[in-house]
Amino acid sequence: MQPTILNILFCSIFFLFPGIIAAQEIGKQDGIEIEAQRDTLVSVGDSLPLAQSIKSLDTIVGDAIVQDTIKPQGNQLITDVVTYTAKDYMRISQKENRMYLYNEAQITYEDLIINAGLIVIDNNKNEVYAYGIPDSTGAYSQKPVFTQANQTVEPDSIRFNFDTERALVYNSRTQQASFNVLGEVTKRENDSVYFMQNVKFTTSEDVENPDYFFYARRIKFVPDKKIVSGLVNMYIADVPTPLGLPFGYFPMTEEETSGFILPSFGDSRRGYFLQNGGYYFAISDYADLMVLGAYYTNGSYELSTETNYAKRYKFRGNFRLRYENQLDSERGFPDYAERTQYNIQWTHNQDAKANPNSRFSASVNLGSSTYYKESVNQGNTGNFLNNTLSSSVSYSKTFEGEPQVNLSLAARHSQNTNTESINMSLPTAQLSMSRIYPFAPKTGAKKGFIENINLQYNFRGENQIQTTDSLFFQPEMFEGMNFGAKHTIPVSTNFKVFKYLSASVNANYNENWVFKTFERSWDDVANVEVIDTINKFDSYRTYNFSSSIGTTIYGLKNFGKDKKIQAIRHVMRPSISYNINPAFDQYYDSYERINPANPLETNMVDYSRFQGTLYGAPGRRFSSSIGLSLSNTLEAKVRSKDSTATEPEKITLLNNFSLSTSYNLAGDSLRLSPISIRGGIPIIRNKLDINVAGNIDLYALDNNNRRIDKLNIENGGSLFRFTNANISFGYSFSNKDFEGDAEEDDELENETYRNGGRRDDLFGKGTDMDGRFYEEDDFEDESRDDRDDRWYNYKVPWDLRLSYTMTYNNNARQNEITSHSIMFSGDVEISPKWKVGGSSGFDLKEQGFTYTQLRFQRDLDSWRMSFNWVPFSERSSWYFFIGIKSSILSDIKYDKRREPDRRL
Incomplete structure (x- = not known):
C-alpha cells in the first residue's frame, strides 16, 4: 500500500x-x-x-x-x-x-x-x-x-x-x-x-x-x-x-443585513394602498434604522422611521417617528378634508451596572391627540382606548459623602387626547440632602427625643407650560410659561413613650420663589376684574407642625393543635395625630368692588398676588385638627393540607381593614370629617382579594341636600349616612392552577403596554405592524411541544382574567349605583395548533357591552394564521393574516382588513 x-x-x-x-x-x-x-x-x-x-x-x-x-x-x-x-x-x-x-x-x-x-x-x-x-x-x-x-x-x-x-x-x-x-x-x-x-x-x-x-x-x-x-x-x-x-x-448570514422591505397591499376608504414598505439599514452592531412608507391612491401618504440601539452593559433604547398626511374624499368635493398626524416615541434604559452613581432614562410618547384614533396603520386597542399620553426624560446623579446629595433633572409631558390639553415641565430640577442627626452620638444607637432629631434640605425648581394640541411647538406655546422654586427643610424626631407607645414630631419650613405675580383691581366702567402681571422676583414663606402617637396591640386565641383552625391573631394599630397650619394673612390684599345688584353698595374682595403662580397662594385659613385612625389585620393558623408538613399554614382573613377621620379644632361648624373605611378581604390566597372602600357621615342633610351642623340621628335618621362605597376585585386563573404548575408570565415590553394597554388584556391584546399578537411566539412553542399528545383533550390549556367594579353614591340622597361593570379576557387552546380568545365586558348599569375583541390563531408549523375581529361599536373592524413565520421570508404573506371608521 x-x-x-x-x-x-x-x-x-x-x-x-x-x-x-x-x-x-x-x-x-x-x-x-x-x-x-x-x-x-x-x-x-x-x-x-x-x-x-x-x-x-x-x-x-x-x-x-x-x-x-x-x-x-x-x-x-x-x-x-x-x-x-x-x-x-x-x-x-x-x-x-x-x-x-x-x-x-x-x-x-x-x-x-x-x-x-x-x-x-x-x-x-x-x-x-x-x-x-x-x-x-x-x-x-x-x-x-x-x-x-x-x-x-x-x-x-x-x-x-x-x-x-x-x-x-x-x-x-x-x-x-x-x-x-x-x-x-x-x-x-x-x-x-x-x-x-x-x-x-x-x-x-x-x-x-x-x-x-x-x-x-x-x-x-x-x-x-x-x-x-x-x-x-x-x-x-x-x-x-x-x-x-x-x-x-x-x-444566509446570521448578522443583520441591509435590504428592502416589501410593502403589503390592499384597499381602504382612501383607495388602494401599498403599506409598510421601505428599507432596513444595518448601521452597525450597536444600531440599526428602518424607514417605512405608505401611499394611498387618493393622495394620502405615511412616513415612519424607527431605530434601535444597544450597547451591552451600558444602555439600550428605541426611537420611533411617524407622520401621516390624510386626505378624505377627493379634491373639489364638499366633504374633502386634509389633515396631518404625527407621533414620537423614545425609550432609553441605562444598565444599572453602567454607573451606580448616575442614571439617564427616557420614556416619551407624544404627538397629535387624534393620531391613534384616526391612523389607518394602527390597531392596538391599548393605544386608542387610552386618553392620556405621557413622557418623561430624566437624569439623576448621586454625590457620595456625608451627607449624601442627590441631584435630578427631568422634563415631563402629559397630554389629554379628549380635551387636547397639554401640560409640560421643561425642566424640573431637584436637589435633596440626606438626613442629618446633629445630636446623635458618634457610636451606638440613637435614643430619646434629642438624639433622634434630624433635618433635611430639599430644593425643587421647575418651569411649567400649559398649552393645547393646536399650539404645540408654536411660539404662542411659550408665552404662558410659569416658573419658580421651592425650598423645604423638614425637621423631625421620634421616641418611645411609656415603653409601648411610639411618638413622632414633625415641623416643615417652606420658602417659595416666583418671578412674576398678579395684582388685581376692579374696573367700574367695564365692570370686570383687571389683572396686571408684575414681572419681578417675589417670595413667601410658610411653616406647619404635626405630631402623632401610636402603638400595636396583639390579640391571640388558641383553639388547640388538634383543631383545623389552631389559632386566630388580631393585630390592631391605633394612632392619634395632631396637625396645625397657621394662617398667612400678610400675603393677602383687597380691592373694592361695586355690587352689580346695588351700585350704591360696595364689597371688599380679598386676593393674594401669588394666586396663579407656580405653587399657588399660601393658606389663609388657620387649621388645627386631630386625626384618628385604626387599622386591623386578622390572621389564622390552620392545619396544613400536606400531611408531611410540620408547621401549620398562615392565612389572612382580613387585610389592613382601617377606619380614619379627623376633628377640626379651629372650625366653627361641621368639625368632624366623614369616616373613611378601607380594607381587603382575601378570598383565594395570592389570587383574589376583594377591595372595599367607603365613607360614612354623622352629619345630616337639609332640604337642599347640603350638610348641616346637626347629627343625623338627631335629625330623625340613623346613626350615620353611607355617602359612597366602592367594591372591586381582579382575578386571573388558568388550567395550570389546577395542575399545581402555575407560573407568572414575564412582562413583555411592547408598544401596547407603553401606551396604556393593560397587562391583563381586558382592553384586548396588542398587535405589531404585521398584525402579530405580541405573545404569539409563546403559543407556537407550547403547541409544538404538545401537538403529538394523545391525551390533549384532557388538559386543554386555557386562561381567564376577570375585573369587577361597583360604585355607590349617596352624597346628596341620590341612593344610586353610578357605575357597575365587569370585564373579562381569556384564551383557550382547543387543539395543539388552534387558539381562540376574546376580550370584552358588560356595563351592568347601562346594560351594554364594552369594547369587544375576538381572536383566532392557527399554528401552521412553518406558517401562522390569525384573525382579529371587533364585531361591533364604532371601532368595528377585522384583520386576517397568513404568512411564513421565519423572519427571513416574512414578506411572503397575505393580509386583508376592514378598517374602522376613524372619522371623528
Missing part, C-alpha cells in the same frame, strides 16, 4: 465542510456500492470497539501495521492525531487496497467528526466513500453525518477524489440560518463554494415532508453567506404554485 492513503484521508476530512449547492449542470453519477464483509483474519468483538491513533502509515507486513521508518519529506498534510473507531470491525484489504470501517464508524480530526455506517478508503482510485447501512428491517440507516464546529451536513452518501480534489455529495441535508436545504447532488468546487442540483430549501422543521418549499434546479451556495439560484418555484404541500422568480438571492 502506498503512503498516499493518509493524504486521501486528510482531504476527505478537509472536504467535509458543510455544504449544499448547484448553479451549474451536474450529471447524475452512481455511487459505488460495496458489500460489507467480516474479515476472517482480523476479528473484533461487538462489545469491545477497536480504536487506533494514526499519524503516518507506510507499509503493511502480513496483518501487522507498522510505522514508516523513513522520515517524511516536505510539508505534512496531517497536522494532528486522526482517531477512528467502528463497532463491528475495521479491516484493511490488501487485494482491493482498501480500508473498511463498519457499523457506527467514526473518523475524528481536529474539530471535524465523520459518522457513518460504512466508511471506505480506496487507495487505487484515490477516493473516499461514506455510506449508510441497512438495519435489521432492511431500512437505510446510519447515514453519513459530517460535523465541523457548528456546521452539520447529513447526506445519503459521499464520494471524494483526491486527484481532482473535488467531491460529490448525494441527497445532502443541512441547515443554514433559518433554512433547511435538501440537495440531490452537491459538488464541492473549493473550500467556500458549492454547487447543487435539484434543491429544496424551506424553513419547515419537517425536512422530509415540508408543508412548503422552494424548488430550484441549480443553485450556488456559499456557507454562512448566501444562496444564489436560477429559476425557483414555490411548492405548497408538494403542489407547485404560480409563484416563482427567474432567479433568487437568499442571504
Whole structure:
C-alpha cells in the first residue's frame, strides 16, 4: 500500500465542510456500492470497539501495521492525531487496497467528526466513500453525518477524489440560518463554494415532508453567506404554485443585513394602498434604522422611521417617528378634508451596572391627540382606548459623602387626547440632602427625643407650560410659561413613650420663589376684574407642625393543635395625630368692588398676588385638627393540607381593614370629617382579594341636600349616612392552577403596554405592524411541544382574567349605583395548533357591552394564521393574516382588513 492513503484521508476530512449547492449542470453519477464483509483474519468483538491513533502509515507486513521508518519529506498534510473507531470491525484489504470501517464508524480530526455506517478508503482510485447501512428491517440507516464546529451536513452518501480534489455529495441535508436545504447532488468546487442540483430549501422543521418549499434546479451556495439560484418555484404541500422568480438571492448570514422591505397591499376608504414598505439599514452592531412608507391612491401618504440601539452593559433604547398626511374624499368635493398626524416615541434604559452613581432614562410618547384614533396603520386597542399620553426624560446623579446629595433633572409631558390639553415641565430640577442627626452620638444607637432629631434640605425648581394640541411647538406655546422654586427643610424626631407607645414630631419650613405675580383691581366702567402681571422676583414663606402617637396591640386565641383552625391573631394599630397650619394673612390684599345688584353698595374682595403662580397662594385659613385612625389585620393558623408538613399554614382573613377621620379644632361648624373605611378581604390566597372602600357621615342633610351642623340621628335618621362605597376585585386563573404548575408570565415590553394597554388584556391584546399578537411566539412553542399528545383533550390549556367594579353614591340622597361593570379576557387552546380568545365586558348599569375583541390563531408549523375581529361599536373592524413565520421570508404573506371608521 502506498503512503498516499493518509493524504486521501486528510482531504476527505478537509472536504467535509458543510455544504449544499448547484448553479451549474451536474450529471447524475452512481455511487459505488460495496458489500460489507467480516474479515476472517482480523476479528473484533461487538462489545469491545477497536480504536487506533494514526499519524503516518507506510507499509503493511502480513496483518501487522507498522510505522514508516523513513522520515517524511516536505510539508505534512496531517497536522494532528486522526482517531477512528467502528463497532463491528475495521479491516484493511490488501487485494482491493482498501480500508473498511463498519457499523457506527467514526473518523475524528481536529474539530471535524465523520459518522457513518460504512466508511471506505480506496487507495487505487484515490477516493473516499461514506455510506449508510441497512438495519435489521432492511431500512437505510446510519447515514453519513459530517460535523465541523457548528456546521452539520447529513447526506445519503459521499464520494471524494483526491486527484481532482473535488467531491460529490448525494441527497445532502443541512441547515443554514433559518433554512433547511435538501440537495440531490452537491459538488464541492473549493473550500467556500458549492454547487447543487435539484434543491429544496424551506424553513419547515419537517425536512422530509415540508408543508412548503422552494424548488430550484441549480443553485450556488456559499456557507454562512448566501444562496444564489436560477429559476425557483414555490411548492405548497408538494403542489407547485404560480409563484416563482427567474432567479433568487437568499442571504444566509446570521448578522443583520441591509435590504428592502416589501410593502403589503390592499384597499381602504382612501383607495388602494401599498403599506409598510421601505428599507432596513444595518448601521452597525450597536444600531440599526428602518424607514417605512405608505401611499394611498387618493393622495394620502405615511412616513415612519424607527431605530434601535444597544450597547451591552451600558444602555439600550428605541426611537420611533411617524407622520401621516390624510386626505378624505377627493379634491373639489364638499366633504374633502386634509389633515396631518404625527407621533414620537423614545425609550432609553441605562444598565444599572453602567454607573451606580448616575442614571439617564427616557420614556416619551407624544404627538397629535387624534393620531391613534384616526391612523389607518394602527390597531392596538391599548393605544386608542387610552386618553392620556405621557413622557418623561430624566437624569439623576448621586454625590457620595456625608451627607449624601442627590441631584435630578427631568422634563415631563402629559397630554389629554379628549380635551387636547397639554401640560409640560421643561425642566424640573431637584436637589435633596440626606438626613442629618446633629445630636446623635458618634457610636451606638440613637435614643430619646434629642438624639433622634434630624433635618433635611430639599430644593425643587421647575418651569411649567400649559398649552393645547393646536399650539404645540408654536411660539404662542411659550408665552404662558410659569416658573419658580421651592425650598423645604423638614425637621423631625421620634421616641418611645411609656415603653409601648411610639411618638413622632414633625415641623416643615417652606420658602417659595416666583418671578412674576398678579395684582388685581376692579374696573367700574367695564365692570370686570383687571389683572396686571408684575414681572419681578417675589417670595413667601410658610411653616406647619404635626405630631402623632401610636402603638400595636396583639390579640391571640388558641383553639388547640388538634383543631383545623389552631389559632386566630388580631393585630390592631391605633394612632392619634395632631396637625396645625397657621394662617398667612400678610400675603393677602383687597380691592373694592361695586355690587352689580346695588351700585350704591360696595364689597371688599380679598386676593393674594401669588394666586396663579407656580405653587399657588399660601393658606389663609388657620387649621388645627386631630386625626384618628385604626387599622386591623386578622390572621389564622390552620392545619396544613400536606400531611408531611410540620408547621401549620398562615392565612389572612382580613387585610389592613382601617377606619380614619379627623376633628377640626379651629372650625366653627361641621368639625368632624366623614369616616373613611378601607380594607381587603382575601378570598383565594395570592389570587383574589376583594377591595372595599367607603365613607360614612354623622352629619345630616337639609332640604337642599347640603350638610348641616346637626347629627343625623338627631335629625330623625340613623346613626350615620353611607355617602359612597366602592367594591372591586381582579382575578386571573388558568388550567395550570389546577395542575399545581402555575407560573407568572414575564412582562413583555411592547408598544401596547407603553401606551396604556393593560397587562391583563381586558382592553384586548396588542398587535405589531404585521398584525402579530405580541405573545404569539409563546403559543407556537407550547403547541409544538404538545401537538403529538394523545391525551390533549384532557388538559386543554386555557386562561381567564376577570375585573369587577361597583360604585355607590349617596352624597346628596341620590341612593344610586353610578357605575357597575365587569370585564373579562381569556384564551383557550382547543387543539395543539388552534387558539381562540376574546376580550370584552358588560356595563351592568347601562346594560351594554364594552369594547369587544375576538381572536383566532392557527399554528401552521412553518406558517401562522390569525384573525382579529371587533364585531361591533364604532371601532368595528377585522384583520386576517397568513404568512411564513421565519423572519427571513416574512414578506411572503397575505393580509386583508376592514378598517374602522376613524372619522371623528
